Amino acid sequence: MRSTRYIESAMTSLLPPSIASCFGRRSTRGVWSPQKLSRQFALTRRDFLRTSAGLALGSTLFGARAFADSPIRKRKAVVITFGGGARDQETFAPEGQENIPHLMHELIPQSAFFTQVVNRGILGHYVATASLATGVYETINNFASLPPEHPTVFEYFRKDLKRPSADAWVVAPSNGFNRIGESSHRSYGPGLGAGVILPKHLLTAAISGRRNDYAHLLRDNYETPLYAPELGGSEFELMQMERILKLSVDDFKAHARTLSSPDELSVYVVRQLMRQVAPSLLWITMHDIDVAHAGAYSLYIEGIRRTDRLCAEVWKTIQSEPEYAGKTTLFILPDFGRDSDDDSGGNGFQHHRTGDALSRTTWMMALGAGVRQGVIFDRATESTDLVPTIGSMLDFSASFAQGKPIQELL
Ligand SMILES: [Zn+2]
Numbered sequence: 001m002r003s004t005r006y007i008e009s010a011m012t013s014l015l016p017p018s019i020a021s022c023f024g025r026r027s028t029r030g031v032w033s034p035q036k037l038s039r040q041f042a043l044t045r046r047d048f049l050r051t052s053a054g055l056a057l058g059s060t061l062f063g064a065r066a067f068a069d070s071p072i073r074k075r076k077a078v079v080i081t082f083g084g085g086a087r088d089q090e091t092f093a094p095e096g097q098e099n100i101p102h103l104m105h106e107l108i109p110q111s112a113f114f115t116q117v118v119n120r121g122i123l124g125h126y127v128a129t130a131s132l133a134t135g136v137y138e139t140i141n142n143f144a145s146l147p148p149e150h151p152t153v154f155e156y157f158r159k160d161l162k163r164p165s166a167d168a169w170v171v172a173p174s175n176g177f178n179r180i181g182e183s184s185h186r187s188y189g190p191g192l193g194a195g196v197i198l199p200k201h202l203l204t205a206a207i208s209g210r211r212n213d214y215a216h217l218l219r220d221n222y223e224t225p226l227y228a229p230e231l232g233g234s235e236f237e238l239m240q241m242e243r244i245l246k247l248s249v250d251d252f253k254a255h256a257r258t259l260s261s262p263d264e265l266s267v268y269v270v271r272q273l274m275r276q277v278a279p280s281l282l283w284i285t286m287h288d289i290d291v292a293h294a295g296a297y298s299l300y301i302e303g304i305r306r307t308d309r310l311c312a313e314v315w316k317t318i319q320s321e322p323e324y325a326g327k328t329t330l331f332i333l334p335d336f337g338r339d340s341d342d343d344s345g346g347n348g349f350q351h352h353r354t355g356d357a358l359s360r361t362t363w364m365m366a367l368g369a370g371v372r373q374g375v376i377f378d379r380a381t382e383s384t385d386l387v388p389t390i391g392s393m394l395d396f397s398a399s400f401a402q403g404k405p406i407q408e409l410l
Contacts, residue, residue: 037357038380042116045092045363046378049115052097053108058375058408073161075369076280076328077390078318080311081132083173083335084125084222084290085352085359086304092363099304102312103365107332111367112408113376119336119360119383123352125223126176128335128383129285133180135387135401147179147189150400153387154194155182157281160396166244168194169279171266173287174220175201185400194283197273199265203256205238206249214256217265222290245272260306263288267310271317278323281394285335286310292338295350318368329371329393331386333364366409377408 049055090096097104121131124142131138136150154168170181175198182193200218207214241247259265263286270284286307292300311332318324337359339346345354352359362383367373370393384403391398392405 034357034360035380038116038118038361041088041357041361042378042380045088045115046376048092048094048097049108049113049376052094053104055108055113055374055376058112058372058377072395074327075394076278076282076324077394078282078284078314078324078328078330079132079386079390080284080314080330080332081129081286081335082289082307082311082332083129083286085334085336085338086289086300086307087338087340087349087358090301090304090349099301100308102308103332106312107315107367108365110373111365112371112373114364114366114381114406114408115376115378116380117333117362117364117383117385118380119362121383123336123355123359125287125290125335126180129172129177130180132333132335132383132386133283134183135384135398135403137384137402143176145176145179146184148183149185151183151185151188151398152181152193153390153398154281154283155185155188155192156387156391156396156398157394158194159188159192161394163280165191165195166277167279168281169273169277170194170196170283170285171270171273172196172198172285173200173262173266174198176221177285194281197269199269200262202238202241202252202269203265206241206253206256217256217259217262219262222287222293244277245269246276247272261288261303263303263306263310267313270314274317274321274324278321281390284314292349293351295347297349300349315367327369329366329368331364331366331390333383333386334362336360336383337362371409381406 050057088096091100119128121128121137122139122142127138127140127142130140130148133152134148134150138148138150140146140149157163158168172180178196178198181196183189200220203214203217211218238249241252255268256265259268266284273279288306289300289303291303315330318328318330336352338349338352339354340356340358341348343354343356382403384401385406388398388401388403388405389409392410
């Protein structure tokens with residue numbers, strides 16, 4: 001059991017001095033529950049965004065009906081996980097805003113922003129992303145090549161709406177994500193899921209052994225460098241690269257050489273996929289930030305800044321591609337946060353081991369078709385609410401999900 005003192009310390013280290021001192025005084029009166037801490041994180045984000053980005057408080061507002069002007073069959077949703085996890089003091093706190101200029105000045109003013117999205121599940125990247133994709137807190141081994149146990153958003157979408165396999169895709173960071181496209185659930189599963197593109201796997205196949213030229217793009221996992229599972233399931237083959245992405249192996253290799261990180265490679269593949277296939281449901285898992293596990297703060301910050309820029313690039317592509325413009329809702333949310341500086345059970349930004357309130361209290365922004373712009377909602381939601389929300393927007397039922405549709409987006 002974690003000491004309350006550590007939780008208070010984590011809280012106060014996050015806050016501006018004036019608010020921190022307030023917490024300091026109040027902390028002498030009793031225990032801060034995780035729920036109360038999450039609420040306080042949310043209020044701090046809310047106040048900061050209201051003053052810095054000019055957003056209005058939307059707790060009493062409800063948006064226009066989603067996709068009011070778009071026929072159901074043309075609606076699209078794109079999800080970006082802002083990963084693997086950044087803390088407020090490097091993002092939304094006043095001292096962090098310089099790291100996310102694109103979110104602050106371009107995306108947030110156009111978004112409905114939810115300040116309190118709590119993840120009550122396991123804080124490992126694969127299992128947490130699987131939980132986001134199923135709407136259930138999955139308990140599968142984070143480091144095993146296993147499918148989620150509950151139906152994924154891709155399966156609900158394809159089965160309910162009778163969509164072909166080309167209409168749902170995942171672009172994921174490491175080999176460990178190769179099974180995320182479809183679950184082991186007996187009512188769904190094989191043949192009903194999303195295609196999964198693993199850009200690093202694709203690049204490995206394309207360069208056939210010349211790894212040194214691309215080493216900066218190929219690191220598979222920041223947490224356990226020795227982990228590189230054998231691939232099975234629906235991973236993308238080189239042949240498909242040419243047939244679906246319309247990229248020659250040589251073009252792909254040449255372009256990859258110009259890129260600085262794995263997430264850059266993912267977004268390059270995403271753009272190509274949007275132009276050539278235009279899937280209606282597209283899931284992009286970012287992972288550069290997780291380089292923090294190496295312990296270099298500067299690389300962690302660089303990862304946040306790059307992710308900020310890449311999110312804006314995906315949004316620009318959505319707005320400029322005729323298949324997406326005006327009929328797409330973009331969701332951006334982290335899989336989870338990272339540990340506080342003052343928790344003796346962790347090592348600050350480097351890991352996400354303590355399971356404290358800071359590492360569990362995340363956020364989400366939604367923008368695009370049907371979403372009211374420039375409003376903040378600070379009531380508590382959960383990571384598992386994402387899939388039922390997308391279901392309500394795109395008109396399919398997430399029958400086995402634990403979460404609930406976010407009413408402010410419907
Ligand atoms: Zn990690």
